[in-house]
Amino acid sequence: MGTGYVGLVTALAFCHHGHRVTCVDIIPERVDSVSRGKAPFYEPDVAEALARHLGSGLLDATTDTAKAVASTEITFLCVGTPSSADGSYDLGHLGAAARSMGEAIAGLDRHHLVVTKSTVTPTANRSVVLPAITNASGKEAPAGFSLASNPEFLREGSALADALAPDRIVLGIMEGDQAARDLLEGLYAPFDRPLLVTSLEGAELIKLASNSLLAIKVAFANEVANLASSVDADGYQVLEGVGLDHRLGPHFLRAGAGFGGSCFPRGLRALVAFSRSQGAPALLPTAALDQNEVQPAVMVDLVRKALDGNLQGKRVALLGLAFKPDTDDVRETRALPIYKLLLEEGATVVCHDPRAGSNFVELVREEGLAHPDVREGLDEVLREANAAVIQTEWEEYRLLGPAELVSEMAPPRAIVDARRTFDPYMMRAAGVTYWGVGLPPP
Numbered sequence: 001m002g003t004g005y006v007g008l009v010t011a012l013a014f015c016h017h018g019h020r021v022t023c024v025d026i027i028p029e030r031v032d033s034v035s036r037g038k039a040p041f042y043e044p045d046v047a048e049a050l051a052r053h054l055g056s057g058l059l060d061a062t063t064d065t066a067k068a069v070a071s072t073e074i075t076f077l078c079v080g081t082p083s084s085a086d087g088s089y090d091l092g093h094l095g096a097a098a099r100s101m102g103e104a105i106a107g108l109d110r111h112h113l114v115v116t117k118s119t120v121t122p123t124a125n126r127s128v129v130l131p132a133i134t135n136a137s138g139k140e141a142p143a144g145f146s147l148a149s150n151p152e153f154l155r156e157g158s159a160l161a162d163a164l165a166p167d168r169i170v171l172g173i174m175e176g177d178q179a180a181r182d183l184l185e186g187l188y189a190p191f192d193r194p195l196l197v198t199s200l201e202g203a204e205l206i207k208l209a210s211n212s213l214l215a216i217k218v219a220f221a222n223e224v225a226n227l228a229s230s231v232d233a234d235g236y237q238v239l240e241g242v243g244l245d246h247r248l249g250p251h252f253l254r255a256g257a258g259f260g261g262s263c264f265p266r267g268l269r270a271l272v273a274f275s276r277s278q279g280a281p282a283l284l285p286t287a288a289l290d291q292n293e294v295q296p297a298v299m300v301d302l303v304r305k306a307l308d309g310n311l312q313g314k315r316v317a318l319l320g321l322a323f324k325p326d327t328d329d330v331r332e333t334r335a336l337p338i339y340k341l342l343l344e345e346g347a348t349v350v351c352h353d354p355r356a357g358s359n360f361v362e363l364v365r366e367e368g369l370a371h372p373d374v375r376e377g378l379d380e381v382l383r384e385a386n387a388a389v390i391q392t393e394w395e396e397y398r399l400l401g402p403a404e405l406v407s408e409m410a411p412p413r414a415i416v417d418a419r420r421t422f423d424p425y426m427m428r429a430a431g432v433t434y435w436g437v438g439l440p441p442p
């Protein structure tokens with residue numbers, strides 16, 4: 001249930017192992033699109049896998065929950081859990097999905113296993129999903145149905161590859177529900193990955209803690225890189241030196257314009273809200289969120305410095321609107337605060353993204369701002385720009401040589417790289433006025 005990034009990709013991963021999967025969504029256009037072989041979002045390899053599994057008859061899609069439940073043994077709940085005003089996850093979609101599961105289970109004469117993949121804080125499964133299914137079905141778990149938690153760790157941009165080969169599979173099983181455990185262990189056996197079985201709440205907290213620690217690492221890397229640039233050290237080299245310690249590892253020690261996407265900021269906010277509900281102070285997630293709000297301004301500060309201290313009337317190309325490469329997702333993208341800050345300081349901003357242009361237009365519209373100038377052609381965006389900010393490190397940008405990048409730009413032709421897309425020393429040696437996060441000024 002839920003045919004978004006997680007739902008559709010999970011479906012394709014199970015089809016890959018020969019299972020029959022029915023995708024359910026409440027949006028008829030989404031179901032239609034999937035049925036016709038058109039993925040509702042961009043994600044590498046998904047279009048091909050969707051065509052393959054529709055063709056082989058392993059996959060279908062419907063808006064009819066009862067029909068889907070009647071012909072299957074397990075339902076994965078993959079609906080969205082957006083942020084509420086207080087930072088906690090809004091469980092409205094999950095509660096509604098659980099209720100319609102309960103109604104479908106009420107009419108079944110055999111056991112059904114419901115598995116929550118959506119990200120939630122403890123104790124959402126026990127306090128929201130379980131009662132919703134129980135009340136709507138008139139049955140009790142585990143005798144009448146089973147409930148388990150199986151949080152998802154896939155990353156957008158490599159979602160299908162991650163779903164097929166996750167670092168670990170976490171199963172939160174209710175006390176004494178050996179049948180649910182056996183069914184899920186059997187389902188995941190062909191994946192041949194480390195499998196951890198815990199309580200419902202243990203699984204919920206593993207997901208929340210993993211996301212939050214990754215985000216905290218990024219926030220820390222940003223602070224170190226910001227410090228490095230102020231003392232003539234290369235922040236990326238400093239972080240490489242830190243990450244070579246096997247106790248720390250290199251992953252997520254990458255500085256930039258901050259983290260976005262549907263998981264990190266929302267996960268940290270949910271951890272803060274959950275910690276406070278437990279009387280805990282939530283110091284680390286709060287600090288990481290605060291740090292993340294600083295980074296877009298750090299980038300705009302670099303642009304201002306590159307343009308002699310004043311953005312008024314300057315033309316700035318904003319390259320990369322998605323929150324990361326290889327996705328069209330702009331949820332919480334750092335491109336938005338950078339865009340707003342540039343406008344506030346009087347710059348004219350022309351935007352480009354290989355995939356996320358129309359989603360960014362929609363995002364800016366939702367913010368109540370004027371229609372952004374988003375162009376399809378990279379050359380159009382760079383032409384006459386005084387500075388170009390690289391917000392997302394798309395391969396398309398990486399492949400540009402120094403001349404291609406700056407030859408059509410207007411003086412001072414500054415590149416401000418938020419993601420270390422290029423080798424700064426090569427760029428500077430080629431005569432490019434190159435600024436970057438964690439880099440001393442040129």
Ligand SMILES: NC(=O)c1ccc[n+]([C@@H]2O[C@H](COP(=O)([O-])OP(=O)(O)OC[C@H]3O[C@@H](n4cnc5c(N)ncnc54)[C@H](O)[C@@H]3O)[C@@H](O)[C@H]2O)c1
Nearest residue numbers: 002003004005006025026079080081093097118119152156
């Ligand atoms: N996107 C990621 O990278 C990622 C990674 C890991 C975990 N998650 C978690 O997985 C969950 C889903 O995320 P997503 O990015 O796939 O969301 P999404 O917004 O892309 O998709 C959610 C889908 O659920 C559908 N839906 C809502 N209510 C429904 C209902 N009652 N019945 C059937 N369908 C319903 C929506 O129409 C939508 O198509 C969230 O909790 C998220 O935190 C996301």
